[in-house]
Structures are given as C-alpha cells and as structure tokens.
Amino acid sequence: MKLSSGQRFLYTRVVILALFALAFATAFVGLKGFPLWYGGFVLCFWGALGLLNYGQHSSLWLLHKKWWVFVLWYGAVVGVSFLADTYGLNAHLWFYPQYQGSWLLWVWLVFYPFGSFAILELLYFLAGFLDEPLRFKQYPQTRKHRFFDTCESILFLLTVACIVLGAVQAGWGRAVPLLSVLIALWIVAGLIKLRFHIVHPTHYLLIFLLTIALATLSFTLPGASLREWVYLETPVFSFSLFGIPSWVWLGSFWQSLITLRLWIFLVLHPKVK
Secondary structure, eight states, X not given: OOOOHHHHHHHHHHHHHHHHHHHHHHHHHHHTTOTTHHHHHHHHHHHHHHHHTGGGTOHHHHHHHOHHHHHHHHHHHHHHHHHHHHHHHHTTSEEOTTOOGGGHHHIIIIIHHHHHHHHHHHHHHHHHHTTOOOOBOOOOOOHHHHHHHHHHHHHHHHHHHXXXXXXXXXXXXXXXXXXXXXXXXXXXXXXXXXTTTBSSHHHHHHHHHHHHHHHIIIIIXXXXXXXXXXXOOOSSSOOEETTEEHHHHHHHHHHHHXXXXXXXXXXXXXXXX
16 A cells, blocks of 8 residues: 555654654663663664654665665674774773673674764754755865875874774784874864865864764763773773763764764765765
8 A cells, every 4th residue: 555645754753753762761671770772772763863864865765775885884884893892892991791702793783883873863863953954065176175185094094003903913902092192183184074075064063063972972871871881991081071981982973973984985975085
C-alpha cells in the first residue's frame, strides 16, 4: 500500500519520537546498572536525528540510498576509531570495566562509529535549526587555500602516524604530549581549511563548537558517569570542565572533525575536494 505524503510525515515523526524514547530508556537502564546500554543509546540517537535530517541527504539517507558508500565511510570511521582507541588503551588514558576480549568489538563496531555518526547528524540538525543549513562547495583555488590544504594534510598525516605507532607499539603510547600538540594544531588547520568548503563560513564555527559541547555532554558524560569507561590522569590538559577532563574535550573535538573530514572526502567528493 502506497502511503500519502501526510501519512509518511506522521509515521516518520512517530518513529522519531519512539527512537528518542528508546534512547532515554537505555540511559535509564544504564543508571540501574545494566552494562550494555550505551550502544543502544547512540544507535537510537543516530536513527532519530538521521530521520530528522533525511531531507538533507545525511548519513541515514546515505545508508538507504547508497549503502555501498555508507559501508566505505563506516569502515573508515571504524578503522580510525580502532587505532585511536588502541592508542588510548596502550597509553593508559582510559579503560573499559565492562568490556574485555571479544566484547571490545562492541566498542569498536558500535560505540565509536555510531557515536561519530550521531555527532554528524547533530551538526546537520543544529545547522538547520539555526537556519544555516550546511552547504558544501568547492571555491576557486587560491594561494592561501593551497597553503592551508598543505599544512592540514601534513599535520593530519603526522597525527595519524603518531596514533598508529602508539597503537602497534606500547612505548609510543607515552608520547601523549606530542600527540596532543599535533591534534590541537591539526584542529586549527582543519577548521581554517573548512572555511574554503562551507557556504557562510562566518557562522559554521559557532555551530560546530555548539555541536561539540552538546555531543560531549550528551554522549561522553553519561558513559563516564556510569563507568562504561573510566578516564585516567594525563601529563597534559589535566584540568576538568563540567567534570570531563580537558583532554577528553580535545579528543571529542578531534573525533567530530575527523568524522566530518571523512564525510566530505569519501561521500561528498568529488563535488568537494
């Protein structure tokens, strides 16, 4: 039976409300001590926000219309998340009290990728809500554009190299100060580079910062509070903000920006180079 546009709109809104209700329900059972709540939490949030953003051709639309591209993007996010998480475990930045052995697959295949997808959907949602929908384009190449493209690429490769070395060699896990500096520099270069790819770039930074703040408080704080993972002290960025270590805020910023970078490169390319 073919549904009318009004029926599709109504049923979609019912599903969105149900997914948000399930997200809060999984958080509630987490408060009661159920250890496997967080995966369902981020999956439901991603699904609800994805349906809200479906008309903007974001990640849920991609899964529905071009699933092979979604699989490629998913694989890239999983790969980066696995390396970063292995680095963090080797460097004793955090650990998972409830997840050991094969249960870490749940962390690598669900926690990180769908948490990243939910952040991207939140970015799209906030941009649309604030009447500044994200529109990407390729501006003409200039000398400044090429300079920041080169700087961003070099810093990105150095950051990835440091993470890979820390993931495969536990000794490199001690290079936390070096990686922190590289990540901070790459974030600055990456944000400047995005200026050459986003319509209305004067507004995108505030939207991106708001996304980071809401995502960290919504997705990271509950997991840390309920001990899905435990953050440890580091030699740098040791102060806290809203009970979250500052280096976790930096990591959340990095996770969000690298997800957006992969989205632009793998999904929007070649329209945006």
